[in-house]
Amino acid sequence: MAATNFSAASRSGIVARALVLPAALLLLWVLLDALGALKGGIVVSPSQVFGTAYEGFADGSLPGAALATLLRALTGWAIGALAGLVFGLILGLSGIARNLFDPSISSLRQIALFAWIPLLSAWLGNGEAMKITLIALGAFFPMALGTQAGCQNVPAPFREVGRVLELDRRATITAIIVPAALPSILVGLELSLNIAWLGTFGAEYLIGTGYINGMGDGLGAYLAAAREYARMDQVLLGVLFLALIGLGLDRLVLGFSRRLVSWRTP
Structure with a gap:
């Protein structure tokens, strides 16, 4: 007690x-x-921001934008993180795959996320598919690299246990390599979420309008419109919502990660 x-x-x-x-x-x-x-107009009063928040909740525009952003972020993150996990496992477990793909992956990950926008726009247009692809692309690389590093850096004594127990390849991977690599995989998962959240805002802010399940344009478009109309109260409100939602997602993933690797701490 x-x-x-x-x-x-x-x-x-x-x-x-x-x-x-x-x-x-x-x-x-x-x-x-x-x-x-606070008379210059650059930083508005708290009462003005709170009044704008009340109006946004009353007409549903603010929660609609926040939900659209959250759905885009989670959809792109899930796709990118899953692809990164699979690809990272392949690279981490296969020397042939590393020799084939490592140089290309090392080159592609040096490209800034928003530098992909012109190419993706030409291929997919400026609709929802392009935005989700951009977010997934941002989530893919940190997840793949974290998974690959974790699988490659499994301590030699762990692998020796598999040989002593005469485990086959599949059992060694599932019982020894993946659990030992889990901390690195989870770090990659957290980083992929951070990049996916950044990519979500960039996709909404830079690419323009779009809809996901009828929920609206998202917080990025909300901020872009606020900038165009010089509504600093909406700008501050949008930034605050982005920070709070991002923090909430980060805390959830961090708590999940700590539970999965609780065996590492006394």
């Missing part, structure tokens, strides 16, 4: 420390507004 209470208190302390900076920034924002220092 004492250990449980200590763990809960420790988590509460971590949350409290994490909220210090946001609370301080919010307090500074309110204070500057009260002193009349």
Whole structure:
């Protein structure tokens, strides 16, 4: 019971420390507004942003945009991460595959994600397929590289256990190599989510309008429109939503990863 209470208190302390900076920034924002220092129009008042948020929730435009962005991000991430996992396993387990594909993969991953936009636009147009492909492409490389590195760097004693137990190739992969590579695979999963989230915003902001399951243009298009009409309240609100959703996704994946590799910590 004492250990449980200590763990809960420790988590509460971590949350409290994490909220210090946001609370301080919010307090500074309110204070500057009260002193009349926010009259230039670049940074709007908190009341204006909260009023815009209320209007966005009332007419459904803000949750619709957030949901569209989330669906795009998760769809592209799932496709890219799954492809990266499979391809990474092939590269990590096959010397022939590494010799064939490693030079090409090393070259392609040097290309900035948004540099793919002109080529993908020419192939797929500017619709939903192009956006999902861009997001998946961003998720693919970190997942593939993390998986490959984990499989290649399995400690020699682990492989020796397989030989001692006379495990066949399939059993060695499933019982020894993949579990030993899991921490690197999960790091690749987390990085792929970060790049996919960045790619989602870029796809929506740079490519233009589009719809996914009727949900609307997404937060990227919301920010682009706010910029065009010089609506700084909408810009700040869109940035805040992107940060909160991105943080939530990151925490979920991090918590999932820690549970899967809990055996590594005492």
